Amino acid sequence: MSVRFGRHDLIFVVLLAAMGFLGVRLVQMVQACEVPPDPQHADVAERIARASLGSTIVVPLPGRPGDIYARGRSSHVLMAGSRQVPSCFIDPSLLNETQLAELSRQLSGMLGVDPGELYVDLLARRERGSRFAWVKRQVTDAQADAVRELDNRAVGIQYEWRRDYPLGSLAGPVLGFTNDENVPGGGVHLAVFRAIQARQGRRVVLGDAGRRPIWGVGEQSEAPVDGCDVYLTIDVNVQETLQKAVSEAVTKYDAQWGTGVVINPWTGDVLAMASAPTFDPNNFGDTPPQAMLNRAIATPYEPGSALKPIFAAAAVERGVLSWQSRLDGENGVYHAHRGGRISDHGRRYGLITLWKAVVKSSNIVMAKVGEMLGNRQLFEIAHAWGFGRRTRIGLPGESPGILRDLDEWDGYSLRRVPFGQEISVTALQMVMAFGAIANGGTLMQPRLMTRITDPRGRELWACEPTAVRRVLSSGVAAQIRECLADVVERGTGRRARMDRWTAWGKTGTAQIAGRGGYVDGAYTGTWVGGAPKNRPAAVCLISIYWPDRHKGYYGGVVAAPYVKRVLETTLTYLHVMPDRP
């Protein structure tokens, strides 16, 4: 039996095949619409693009750089944030000379740029084959809208990051800055750059012939990753008080610069760190480099008498002397054998106790303490208390100070290091050393950053208070605090006396070394101390470098009143109970 295929059968088979093909194509299209986000399918979008429209545009997706926060009264306060600002760009290759001239004229009216300069610049770029040129960066939203309304495919708006510092110049040298190209310039920004840096994403978009986006291709797009947020120990309220105090002192005494630090002695937290002159990171371009220096960590100086309590306490701790040991004040002038001439600057003391020598700030007695300790012990003490080495606060540009190698020490060093000459320290080293006196003898590592969190707030890194070493017994620490309280009540620091809290501290009035010796009339005035006496809640240092000697230069004059103000405000702010009747 033979099977006969007629003409209609053939048409039927052909149509059936066509229907089958269309069905398969339908299935393919449904699958193409449901491509899973898998790299092996990434080329599907490309194929769709080529097959259907033929044009893809890569749009960058910005990731936000991380924020930097300080402590506030009840919550964190933004120190550095980021916002996006529009910038106008042009593709000169898409225009002929006439169009370029016309567009330059239009853009100059909108953006306030010179039309002639813009035209010449764009023409030169066009001839070089350049396909991108900024017309004006960081324009206003209204200007950006006006540019968009031009509806010219050669001109566009691209958003750029601009770092914003709400606190202005309050902690400029601590924070540092980030420039327009997102490059960090010192301070916390440089220290945590990798953490706060964001990873840009991208969106692949199918576009029409006029490069207008039609739809996005999710398979080829990448989501941006925002930067991490950094939390500092700086308290904006304490910082503001300290910054004002230091700036005011520098202005009043016409000093070259000043610096100040406030710490919590129990945790090593840096509550405030100020330098004057300071700078506003929002306008870093107008700032001289000196104003960007974080003087508290970067500039070592001779501390002068402020160092005396440390060596006196160490001598007592080692059993070399007691507080009641009597030493000869040599009636104001001491000619040491191979040690040069040492004077008490007009004050004459005979036999006085070590306690009184600290209260009255006798250089001669401290020189004799040095003689009794010897160079090796002096060096060990200085090193143990953190001088001559970086504190590891985690900021770039930290100086270790100057503590010469022991084999370079001589008879002069022996008698001068105990009263703060031939040694240079940073303000941070000094305040941390006094922090050890405050907390019962433990040298703490300064802590500036407490934690780093990811954009969802999950903690990635945390820094706990860290003790470096014990440098004093708690008993000797309490005794030296008592002695330093006497400095405030009866000694050189009367101007640091507070009405509600018992203050303790020490002045330092150090000559400034120049080429070939000390510079006549040049001093650094320092006050470092804390309150209350029995359980100090805060320790503050202010140093004023090279004030006008005719206006005042003693630490007790140029620094102590300002430390008093800072401590009073800080203790009130921290709700510390008064301990004075």
Added chain:
Amino acid sequence: MRLALVILGLAAVALALVDIRREDLAVRHEMQALETRHAEVRRELWSRQVDIGHLTTPQAVRYRADVLALELTDRLPSVSRGPDARPATERP
């Protein structure tokens, strides 16, 4: 009969294809618009965050307290002026 069946089938498939294509276009376009809007909202959010940062600085808070003439009592001045002194902003 068979021809009518085929034609109907072809028409159904063609209609389905066109509809899927149309929906695909519409959804992708909507996604594109949403992604653009998402970027704009994020941009606005970041800007607002920074604005809030500006408004919560101690200087800004103090300025607004002054402008609003809030009767805030500063505990410190009364202390430094001695036990008989009144707070600076205390009512008579």
